[in-house]
Amino acid sequence: MSHYSLFFKLLNYVAPNLGSVLYFHLKRLLGRDPTEILVKEPRKVYEVLKTLNAGDERTTDFFIESIVRAIERECGITISITEFIYVMKSNDSERFREILDRMVKHMEKLA
Amino acid sequence: MCSHTLEVRTVDDLFAAIPRGSLILIKGASGTGKTTLAAQFIYHGALRGEVGLYVSTYERRDEFLEHMASMGMNFKELERKNLFYYIHVPIPREVKCLEEVFAAILEKLGEYRASRLVIDSVTALTAGVPEREARAALQVFTVYGLKPLGTTTIFISEVPGLGFEQYLADVVLELSTEYWEDRVRRFLKVQKFRGRVVEKVRYEFTLGSRGIELLTTHAFRGVYSGTSLRVSTGVPKLDEVLGGGVYRGSVTLLLGPSGVGKSLLALHFLIHGARAGENVLYIDFGESTEDLWSYVRTTYGIDVPSIEERFRVVAVDTYRYTPRELVKYLSEVIDHTKPLRIALDNAQHVLITYDNEGYSTLVQIIKLLRSVGATSFITLLWDIETGLSLPLLALVDNVIAMWLDFSNQRVRRMISVVKAKKSRHETGAYEIKVVDGKLIIE
Numbered sequence: 001m002s003h004y005s006l007f008f009k010l011l012n013y014v015a016p017n018l019g020s021v022l023y024f025h026l027k028r029l030l031g032r033d034p035t036e037i038l039v040k041e042p043r044k045v046y047e048v049l050k051t052l053n054a055g056d057e058r059t060t061d062f063f064i065e066s067i068v069r070a071i072e073r074e075c076g077i078t079i080s081i082t083e084f085i086y087v088m089k090s091n092d093s094e095r096f097r098e099i100l101d102r103m104v105k106h107m108e109k110l111a
Numbered sequence: 112m113c114s115h116t117l118e119v120r121t122v123d124d125l126f127a128a129i130p131r132g133s134l135i136l137i138k139g140a141s142g143t144g145k146t147t148l149a150a151q152f153i154y155h156g157a158l159r160g161e162v163g164l165y166v167s168t169y170e171r172r173d174e175f176l177e178h179m180a181s182m183g184m185n186f187k188e189l190e191r192k193n194l195f196y197y198i199h200v201p202i203p204r205e206v207k208c209l210e211e212v213f214a215a216i217l218e219k220l221g222e223y224r225a226s227r228l229v230i231d232s233v234t235a236l237t238a239g240v241p242e243r244e245a246r247a248a249l250q251v252f253t254v255y256g257l258k259p260l261g262t263t264t265i266f267i268s269e270v271p272g273l274g275f276e277q278y279l280a281d282v283v284l285e286l287s288t289e290y291w292e293d294r295v296r297r298f299l300k301v302q303k304f305r306g307r308v309v310e311k312v313r314y315e316f317t318l319g320s321r322g323i324e325l326l327t328t329h330a331f332r333g334v335y336s337g338t339s340l341r342v343s344t345g346v347p348k349l350d351e352v353l354g355g356g357v358y359r360g361s362v363t364l365l366l367g368p369s370g371v372g373k374s375l376l377a378l379h380f381l382i383h384g385a386r387a388g389e390n391v392l393y394i395d396f397g398e399s400t401e402d403l404w405s406y407v408r409t410t411y412g413i414d415v416p417s418i419e420e421r422f423r424v425v426a427v428d429t430y431r432y433t434p435r436e437l438v439k440y441l442s443e444v445i446d447h448t449k450p451l452r453i454a455l456d457n458a459q460h461v462l463i464t465y466d467n468e469g470y471s472t473l474v475q476i477i478k479l480l481r482s483v484g485a486t487s488f489i490t491l492l493w494d495i496e497t498g499l500s501l502p503l504l505a506l507v508d509n510v511i512a513m514w515l516d517f518s519n520q521r522v523r524r525m526i527s528v529v530k531a532k533k534s535r536h537e538t539g540a541y542e543i544k545v546v547d548g549k550l551i552i553e
Contacts, residue, residue: 014247016206020214021256028221052259 003036006107007100014070025052039100043091061085075106120327120421122148123155126551129282131226134262136276138268139286143316144297145546146170146493147182148286148488149229149265151322156227156263163227164196164219168235184409196223200403201220204239206248212236213252220262228257232267233276246275266551281305296433297347299325309455315435315512326435342452342486345383348374348552349511350527352541354534357509360484362477362521364503366493369511372524372543373490373552377454378406382532384452386419392423392485396440397457423448429464434472437461445483453485459492470503474509508532513543526552 012017026034029048038045046060053059065081072079079099087096129135135152137145146169150467153163167175175197176186189195198219203209220228220266259266266276271454277283283303289296299314315326341356350356357363365373383393395403403424425444432440445453455476462469480487493501495512504510510530516523524543528536541552 012207012210016244016253017210017213017251018255020210020219021251024214024217024221024256025259052255054258 006104007038008034010071010074010103010107011067011076018067022049022052039097040093041098042088042093043092046085046088059075064088071103071107075103075109077102079103079104116286119314119469121325122151122316122323125284125301125325126152129263129304129308129549130306131263133259133263133281133305134257135263135265135282135284136268137286138270138277140270140288143286143395143498144287144316144323145267146231147179147318148284148299148323149231150175150179150182150186152265153195153227153229154186154189157189158459161227162194162196162225163222163229164198164216164223165227165229165231166198167229167231168200168202171199175207181320183320184322193223196225197492200236202235202239205237206240206244208465209237209240209245209266211247212410213256215247216252216259217256218259220257226262227262228262230266232269234267250279252412258357274516278302286430287408288488290431291433293329294433296435299323308486315433317436319440324439326439329375331498332496343383344376345379346550346552348541349376349528350411352528352537352539352552353509353531354536357486357531358435358533359486360481361508362480362487362489362506363509363511364507364533365488365490365511365513365531366495366501367490367492368515369492371515372526372545373492373513374456375545375550376511376526376543377456377490381422381452381454382418385422388421389451390423390449391452392419393456394425394427394444395456396427396429396460398515423450429460434465434468434475437472442479445479445485449549450485451481453487455480455487455489458489458491473503473505479502504530509534529544 003042008019011022023034026037026045026048029051030037030044030066046064049063050057050060053063056106064085068079068081068084071077079102083095084099115365118136119128122455137148139145154164157163165175170178173536176190179186186195186197190197195282196219198216200212203212216228233249239247247331253264266280268276279302280299285300287298287300289298297316297318299316301309301312301314317324317326340359340378341350342359343350343356366378367373378393381393383390392402403426406437417514425442427437427440429437458476461473461476467474480489490509491503495514507530509528509532511526512529513524513526516525525540526543527540528538530536544551544553
């Protein structure tokens with residue numbers, strides 16, 4: 001599952017430090033390897049992001065949207081933002097993993 | 112917006128007023144006291160059990176510890192108790208290195224359970240990377256890194272700095288220096304305080320063996336503090352004219368030209384108290400201590416040692432102090448001696464020395480005298496023939512005018528009570544004489 005850690009590295013391209021900061025808080029608040037949680041329990045990751053955004057859902061969704069758009073731009077792929085957020089919130093780990101795999105595949109090319 | 116106003120007397124008060132989890136920016140030129148102020152923030156927090164982390168790009172740990180020990184802050188002891196951690200970091204040359212530094216800081220905050228953080232300086236830390244990326248990294252670190260942790264953070268910034276950090280900060284404190292005569296005056300300005308109405312924004316401060324100390328002003332207190340006790344001036348007839356002496360805790364202004372007997376009357380007032388067993392304090396802005404004792408000895412024929420223990424004399428050279436330093440110094444002297452009576456002689460030196468700040472300094476001194484509750488006399492060289500429209504008169508409780516009468520080919524010292532608040536005083540003019548060391552009013 002180590003190649004999913006590329007996701008956090010890519011976030012640093014979105015904004016310097018962003019991946020490292022999110023990784024730090026996910027680890028702190030969930031107590032486990034954030035990469036593993038990201039793939040298995042996306043809803044938990046969403047909740048942590050919400051906490052980081054002072055509990056505001058709209059801000060959190062916008063925050064995720066910004067990240068996804070940046071990944072789209074960096075990797076040259078198209079992702080449905082609505083679906084991405086919905087899958088995260090509904091904890092659909094299978095579908096979320098499919099999206100992540102597609103992202104990571106492009107990210108690996110970049111790396 | 113919170114309607115509370117910001118009223119602080121110490122640096123500790125200032126930091127206590129800042130909500131937990133805030134980002135504070137301390138900015139200023141080199142040598143203005145930024146590091147000391149930030150160190151005080153960590154130190155006072157640690158004394159209350161809040162763990163602090165200090166990240167520096169300048170001083171090494173041992174230099175910092177030694178530097179702060181000279182300011183009365185024992186960080187070594189706090190380290191021993193795991194209440195303080197110091198990290199020295201090199202300046203990152205790439206944004207990736209900067210990210211690593213920020214990530215490491217977050218890790219350390221968690222590891223040490225630190226709730227207070229200082230980065231000294233954020234300008235230096237981000238100096239090696241392009242400004243655009245430095246700003247973005249700083250924003251992410253602050254908003255998504257520190258804020259969710261609830262860490263109260265100080266960013267130290269050189270002037271002019273990135274500019275962007277001011278936007279991020281909840282509180283912006285600007286330190287600056289100005290020169291007065293050959294002395295440095297230091298100022299702390301509260302430039303921004305999110306969610307708070309800040310009425311007073313600029314504080315003068317000293318930087319010394321106790322770190323940064325604000326030279327705050329005294330709140331004005333009402334007349335007499337409600338007491339109905341009367342105090343004798345030591346001159347029976349003057350007591351009578353005043354309607355029974357002056358009220359305890361009141362402030363009396365003695366106005367008159369040179370040689371009329373203002374100092375004599377003020378000394379009379381103090382000696383009367385000292386002889387009755389009261390602690391008294393004589394503050395002279397004009398003469399030296401030696402001059403005063405010989406004056407007391409020859410004028411009153413007083414055995415000085417018999418009252419010396421209770422009679423404290425302080426000669427003040429106003430040019431050695433900035434206006435606020437003078438008020439602070441007087442405050443410390445009064446606090447130390449705890450007098451029941453105070454005479455402030457030659458107050459015109461305050462007006463002359465401080466020029467356009469002279470009047471406000473004298474007002475501060477009057478506020479100070481009121482706040483301590485001692486009964487006070489202030490002598491001021493003033494030609495009453497020029498009138499009594501001095502605004503200072505409104506601030507004091509009693510005004511006694513003295514003048515020289517040159518009629519009938521002789522000089523007579525004259526006195527009259529112009530104002531005696533809450534008293535039925537007499538308004539006549541009386542002649543003053545000194546007979547056998549006693550001041551007599553006829």
